[in-house]
Every structure is written in C-alpha cells, then in structure tokens.
Amino acid sequence: MNRPPLRLAVLLSGSGTTLQNLIDHITAGTLSASIILVISSRPDAYGLVRAKRHGLETISVPRKASHDTRAYSDEINRTLDCFAPDLIALAGFLHVFHYAPHYWGRVMNIHPSLIPAFCGKGFYGPRVHQAALAYGVKVSGCTVHFVDEEYDHGPIILQRVVPVLGHDTPASLAERVAIEERQAYPEAIQLFAEGRLQIQGRWVKILETTPSLISPPGGELGKER
C-alpha cells in the first residue's frame, strides 16, 4: 500500500540552498521523495557541487547554448522527459522556460512574498524584500505555487506569513522569510507526493487525507491532478 517515493527533478542556477533544504528533509524522513535529477542552467553553479556530494544525477543545460527561450525550453523538456519526473521543483532557477504541456500541474516554484504582492517580472532575490520594506507593509511571507506561463502567477499551494519589523533590512527580512520557505516548500512537495493537491481553476484544494492507492473501477490513479 505504500506509494513509491516521488520522482523529483530540481532546476537551479545558483548555490543550491533550496536543493540542500530538500535533501535535508528527505534525509530526515519528512519528505517522501527521491531527487532523480538536478539540472543547472550554469555549469559552474555551486548547486551542482552539492548535488554531486549527495550522489545525485546532475546535468548542466547552459542557457547560453540556446539562442532563444523556445530552443532552451525544448532542451530542458527533452532532458526532463528522459528521466520521467513526477514533479519538477524550481529552486532558484533564473531563466524563463516553458515546460511541455504534459508537465502542467507538475512544476512548482516558491517566491519570497505573499503573492500577489511584490511579485512578477523584476521581483527576485533582495529586490522582493526591498520592495516590501519600501512599501511599508507590516506582514510579508512566502508562497509556494504551481508554475504557469506568467511570472509568479500560477495556482497557490501554500502561503506562510512573517511580521515585518521596524529595524528590518532587506537581509533581515529575507532571513525571516527564508525560515518559512524552508518549511513551506518541502511541505507542499510532500502534499503533492501524497496525492493531496487538486487544482480547481486557480484554487488548490488540499485534501484532508491521502486518496486510496486502489483505483475505483474504471478510474485512473492520480487522475484528479
């Protein structure tokens, strides 16, 4: 009756702190996933070093080698298809990529604000927290969402909230939000692994219990996704 661990592909461009967090949760037994592939858009990303250190399969798909987004997307999709992941987790992946239609509802990302605030094109890294502080909000947080064709726009899975304090800098706010990110992303992936996420338009329903692995007559396992 046990599900096999989720086959997870991780896409990154940088130091791989999000990857490391997922590895840590898998090691701790709080995330039932197996990272089958790490793709980096940069051959020199430190995230690749971390991945190899943990014995993970790594592939570098340099953005520079493709002359446009379409060609790059094709390259990424071809690579993914070879490994047949159940879920693709963006983990600090800095380039636009259009996933193949069969990955709809199976690509996740995390953003360090309460979407729809402080998100979209140009809002990444410290700029998100600079914008939140410049606006003067009293709460911020993070958002895990499914990826669609717009920046930071797909159906929202989880949001976690932090206070913004009077002495905050972008760095101190980023650190407070990062603590929530480290909980939220593995939690969302685990819910997916348990088959407990259903996309209903823009609403992501979180099922109270894991659906049975026994398919109903005529039914198809995981069809509700």
Add this chain to the structure above:
Amino acid sequence: MNRPPLRLAVLLSGSGTTLQNLIDHITAGTLSASIILVISSRPDAYGLVRAKRHGLETISVPRKASHDTRAYSDEINRTLDCFAPDLIALAGFLHVFHYAPHYWGRVMNIHPSLIPAFCGKGFYGPRVHQAALAYGVKVSGCTVHFVDEEYDHGPIILQRVVPVLGHDTPASLAERVAIEERQAYPEAIQLFAEGRLQIQGRWVKILETTPSLISPPGGELGKER
C-alpha cells in the same frame, strides 16, 4: 499626567457597524477616545441612527449637494475644522474627499485585505473578497492605514492575517476578516491616541512606550507626528 481622550471624528455612508465597534471599545475602556462628531454622506444612513442613540453629535453632508469632489472636500473640511478633531476615522465612507493639508497623518481608514493585494479603485465591500477567492490566495486579512491621495495607498499602521479556506464564500471570508477588523481599527486608533505612531516616509513606526507628556525644552507636544 493623563492625556485627555482623543477627539475623534467618524465619517460614514452606511449602516455604521464600524462606528458601533468604536463606540463599544470606548464603552469597554479599551479605546481612550471621545467621538466628537459623526459625518454622514447620506442623510438616511443608519449610522446616523446609531450615533444619535449614543448621544453623539451628527452632521449630514450630502455628496449630492456638491457638484464636484473639490467642492465636497471643502464642505467636509469646513465641517471638520469647526470641531477640531485630533483624528478622523473613515468608517465605510464611500466618496472621494481630499482632506485639508493640516489633516495629513490624521486621517485613518481600514481595508479588508492585505494591502497592496486586492485594493485600489473598484475594490470595496464583497468585491475585495471575491477577488481574493478568484485569485486563490491562502491568506488574507485587513490593513489599517493613514489616508493619502490614492485609494488604499497611504502608510500602513497595522495588518492582521486570516487563513482562506476551501469552502469559503465571499461572505464567509468577509466575516473572518471582519473579526480582525474589529480588533485592528480600535487598536490603531488607541496607538495614535497614546502618541505611539510615527510616520517615517511610508513606514509607520510603532513606539514601544507612550512618549512623555512633558515636552523637552523647546519641544512641542506631539511634534513627532
């Protein structure tokens, strides 16, 4: 050493539930304010009935009697000036009004979302919660802010958060947010009454303790506002 109660003017257009909440907090001793004036933009607003029932001074300043926003603003400002309020609380006031410059930092409003999400022109009443549900956010809340020249845009004083649930309707979400609104608005006004709010650009600093009523040599009471 006791401060005199805050002289509060309340502006409304409708049933006055926000006014009633402020009256209840004053009666309960959790808000050190005296409502010196209730202005309604509609002569038949039920908020006026509530106000009179509690022996409050009421004035109807019908929007229809002024032919443009400028004229209406002048009318409201003249009325306010006669009563010299310390603070003006918008409480379901549905018309645009430009307060006189000497009221800068002394006009508050509350909005039933986490600004900057689901706010601005067209976002009022049930529409705010409809928009939040249509977007699929997992958290919403309310925001108390100082009023500036743009809709729902001035410096933010307090924000309180609620979860959005799978079975929510605009009405059920509105009710959950309203519970927080009933706490947040009197809390913000009380902080103002205690002299604990300082506007620093778009950031509203909340002082830990009430400033002394004894002015420093050469100082002016409340000058920091």
